[in-house]
Amino acid sequence: MIDLSHAEKHIHCVTNFQDLVSTPFVGEMNAICWTRTLAGDFSEIVKKVALSGNITVIEQEELCELQLSEQGQLAREILLNDLEILKAYGASPVLNVIKHYDRDDTYPFFPTDVYSFHVDRSPIPTDTFLCTYYGEASEILPNAQGTKKVLIPEIREKLKKLYDGPDEGFESFLSEHFFDLHYQAAPDARPVSLGLGNLWRLAVDHPGSQVPPCLHRAPDEKPGENRLLMIC
Known part of the structure; x- marks a missing residue:
């Protein structure tokens, strides 16, 4: 179950696609959750996919060719159905087995990888969809519990020293390097786990958006346990 006791205004739950x-x-509502309890053994799919690095994309053809037990077949049918309904909606879902994402250590005081709370940005109206089927689940954070890092004085000063250019170009510099997409959680912040099997729709920063974009991050993976994630 998802604990929404501290995030009612932030999240809305539904029962169908x-x-x-x-x-x-x-x-304030910028995350919608189709709450689901899924049948099937998704770990079997994770174990049987041929991995090709830290992130492996599972193509639909490969998924269909896997030799699976009855429980594995149930899991596969759910994955194929999710791919189908998202594609029919006009999205471009990708199914990944994730060992881990690359960490960004370019600027130690300001990592810009997906383990940092961040928002997605698009030049056109769109939403982010994601579902974790196996492994650690992604997290979101109510906007009131996060501060844009580029507005924190000590961080902003470090970024200005890093930029070392004319004042009028500083904001463009922040945007070009994606610094302005990242947020720092408050000391008493309470992130919400997206749970397993739930299909989420998150608000994106785009022209014309009527709500703040949803703050989210990838979880720290458990050693030896890969994640199965669909995202678009």
Whole structure:
């Protein structure tokens, strides 16, 4: 179950895909969850996929060719159905087995990898969809519990020294290097785990958006346990 006791205004739950995609974001609500308890053995799929690095994309053809037990077949049918309904909606879902993402240590005081709370940005209206089927689940954070890092004085000063250019170009520098997409959680912040099997729709920073973009991050993986994630 998802603990929403501290995030009611932030998250809205639905019981089917149509409501997931048709419910508008309003006010503080910028995350919608289709709550699901899924049958099947998704770990079997993770174990049988031929890995090709830290992140392996599972193509639909490969997924269909896997030799699976009855429980594995149930899991596969759910994955194929999720791919189908998202594609029919117009999204471009990708199914990944993730050992881990690359860490960004370019600027030790300001990592810009997906383990940092961040928002997604798009030049056109869109949303982010994601579902964790196996492994550690992603997390989101109510916007009131995060501060844009580029607005924190000590961090901003370090970024200005890093930039070392004319004042009028500083904001563009922050955007070009994605610094302005990242947030620092408050000391008393309470991130919400997205849980296993739930299909989420998160608000994105795009022109015309009526709500703040959703703050989210990838979890720290458990050693030896790969994640199975669909995202688009």
